[in-house]
Amino acid sequence: MAHSNERDGDDADAVLDSVGxxxxxxxxxxxxxxxxxxxxxxxxxxxxxxxxxxxxxxAEELGTDQSVASRMVSDCIxxxxxxxxxxxADGRRSVLRLTPEGDALxxxxxxxxxxxxxxxxxxxxxxxxLQLARLLVKYAEDAAALRKLERS
Numbered sequence: 001m002a003h004s005n006e007r008d009g010d011d012a013d014a015v016l017d018s019v020g021x022x023x024x025x026x027x028x029x030x031x032x033x034x035x036x037x038x039x040x041x042x043x044x045x046x047x048x049x050x051x052x053x054x055x056x057x058x059a060e061e062l063g064t065d066q067s068v069a070s071r072m073v074s075d076c077i078x079x080x081x082x083x084x085x086x087x088x089a090d091g092r093r094s095v096l097r098l099t100p101e102g103d104a105l106x107x108x109x110x111x112x113x114x115x116x117x118x119x120x121x122x123x124x125x126x127x128x129x130l131q132l133a134r135l136l137v138k139y140a141e142d143a144a145a146l147r148k149l150e151r152s
Contacts, residue, residue: 035075036109038072039072039075039076039079040105040106040109041062041072042058042062042069042072042073042082043076043081043082043098043102043109044106045061045062046058046082046097046102047098047103048144052087052088052089052093052095053095053096054087054093054095054096055069055094056069058072058073058096060151073096079101080101080102081098081099081102081105082096082097082098082099082102083096083097084096084097085097117133
């Protein structure tokens with residue numbers, strides 16, 4: 001296991017070049033796999049978006065086509081995690097809402113992800129663990145803000 005203090009002497013460009021492959025490895029080894037990972041992605045998009053969320057918005061947020069997003073949403077509806085409602089802005093459109101079961105599943109995923117993070121970083125000093133957590137949250141927020149700017 002390479003800890004950050006072992007990488008202090010690394011060339012900055014080499015470390016920055018390794019970020020993409022590291023994210024790829026993290027994604028492949030995510031604790032939630034298969035359908036659970038897809039459900040988690042969809043439920044988080046619905047929960048985090050302001051305003052009405054449509055299948056098209058899910059597709060855009062996840063960077064996938066409408067048909068893939070539609071199948072993912074249908075799976076969540078079939079399992080009782082989401083429900084369709086008529087849009088308040090345009091009754092011809094359907095919007096997605098989390099059900100109490102969807103909220104509970106999101107909570108379970110979040111707890112599982114926290115346990116994984118704590119297990120992986122169990123040998124780290126507490127300040128490094130918290131620093132990484134803060135930086136990951138900051139990175140995710142800034143990435144989301146950049147996506148919104150790119151769409152405007």
